[in-house]
Amino acid sequence: DICRAMEDFEIKEACDGIETVEMAEQWRPHIIIIDVMMPRLDGFQASKIIKKRYPQTIIVALTAIIDPNMEKNMASIGVAAYIHKPVDKNLIRFKLQNFASLLHSRDGEFKKLSKQEAMNPFCSDIRRLKTIFDIRDAESIMDFGNWILIRHDETLNVACRRMDIALELFYELMRVGVHQNGSMHIIVEESFEELFVTMEFDRPIDLRPKSEALIKELGENAILGEDVAYIRLSMHSHEKPDNTGNKPQCSVSTAKVSPEIIVPKEAASPLPMSEPTTTADTPKEVKVLETNEKEMLRQSFVQKTAAIDYVQDIGGDVLDEIRDLGSLDEEWIEKLNTIELEHTVENICHFADGVLGVYVRAINNLFEFTALAYALSSLGSFLKEHSEIIVAEPSKLKTLVMLLEHLGADLTSWRDHIFSLQDTADIHYLDSSFFSSCMQIEQIIGNKEVASNDEDDDGMEFF
Template structure:
């Protein structure tokens, strides 16, 4: 069912559009008598298609369109006005309207246009098919478009910087990601190596990939990420560094005297961020009780994982290593449900994925002992995190161990790094 909102201060105009839409199946129609009411309705519910009058009291169509587009980016807004002038049309289109119709509405033209709008909306809502051309290793359900930068000189790298950071892009952690890629890019250019940066996106994610052809040692990349972009969600292969970034769906609506008053609950939802320090007691108060049973279950998982690690140290094999992975997977599954710890869950999942790639010929005595020791330390930290955040609730910041746990996951992988890589350290790679 396509949800349609008619915004017009004239009762007869709203009635006319209602009658025209009656002949179109699969449409649910709502009405608003001015722009402010329309924005208030959009705070509470989503609309697929909005017919927006321009000249209205309290809040005109220009202001309403601007605010609604900040609330609902994918909503299709069609301007309706008795003013058939280019200035009004251009202004509405620049604010986010996708078409402009003049009143009185021609019934045949309106019917044709609406059917086209509905087809476009249906395509927007349709999941993107998986294709073999998708480059990012996170998700195959991305838009068919991509953006590619072929970097062979510093001017091209500067163009990449400007494209992403010169203007609002509404992508969380975008600046950190671009700055890191820029720093890696400078090093590659100084070492006379060209490279490619590719971006793919879905409705709520952006995937940015640096194709470096194995020129930078992976442990250098990981340590620099830990230092400069610790919250990054990334996958590192021999020839490509891939980032997953979240779209910022928060509203930037400003409450003005003549503007809509957004409810306190709506503001709380729209302004939610995971970057703020949050004490354990406050966090537990806002955590669903149903999660606490899963947190309690982690104690027995800790004991089982401890035993599995010791078994692996005594008898290192693919089988005993996979038992460790299975136990850590239960931790990762719980963390995935706790949205505030998504980065931590991602780090543990990445560690699990790495451990499953190890082969028995890599299980040298020294490496096995070091791996077992580091996994036990990681497990101890996880137990401490669970105790201080969820049991005693003494942690002043629920994320107090994030950096340490992320570092532990990276250092585990470093045990098996190839020491013959080209770059011996990170001193030559510049960040700012």
């Protein structure tokens, strides 16, 4: 249904893996969207056969199963994308549009995208759509920050230093614009290759040295006027990290097509799997670090930001919400004591939702602390999923309570030194440490070993 609503795509459907292979032989589609779990022949085997016979065919795997090994196996045979359900309609549309543009680029076919006048000075060949944001407060700043980050993640699966710099610049300019003017506007234009962000201010703004340094780092990809800023971002990268481990700069790809698509229907559910029991002789489950998790662990920021400068720039409502977390300090300890005295699933879930969940909702309003919010959210989900196992093993529960006590003390210290005392030289000094600590709690309680999914990775540092 999503594909039928798109222009320039011809669509056919197959009901299982064998029919998919047969249709690929007869019809030679440009793109195949395939389920993993199907009768007669599963998506992996069907994709393996098709890629061997027709290596140029683009295959997108779509599945409800979160299986790092299957995802790795799919990538090894050349599957272009592995998308988890529930389906994000915009993500599917965007992936198909990008694959179509790459196919046309491969064939050397190019087409003027729009006759509309572009706002940005970088490129006049833009798509007809424009995305507009009215920036008036901290919430709207977060909305744009999340949107641009998601668009980046949808289209660029490698680390990109230019994006890190641009994100910091966006946030700096939005804060200045709201602080000095009360509001501002952002207009996003795009080609199939790049995003063009125009930031309009009601009147000229005074830039801080940090903003000027970030603009200088972006070089020709950022242009600043008195009351407007233009930033260009690539949506594809073919560069690899150099031997020094530096992140690659973004680069570019192109175009548009009328490809055919096979969409095999989901026809079977996976067989239920029994829960393995853990004994001293049972090998530890290996948690494979996802790309976004590794990036958060290695996350770095272009320049240090002192707490005293940071607190002056964030909105009062957001600051009040963070300071209100102080009321959770006693509740944190009380709920842990309750867990220790009454070993119940309900008490663990109450801690995950009523304490960790409150922290996550508050920190989500802070653009700079996505790693910490993600870590606490992941930990809360882990505790709820493993609550029955935890309450069944007293020693494991005792260890968990001890680790969570330390985590709570660290969060209190983090909150005090950044938002109350404001004596921290760099607000990001504990980001990776918190994320690592939460992962280690999952590792210890879940009897897991943590590994990277990069064969050439030299291992992760934990705190």
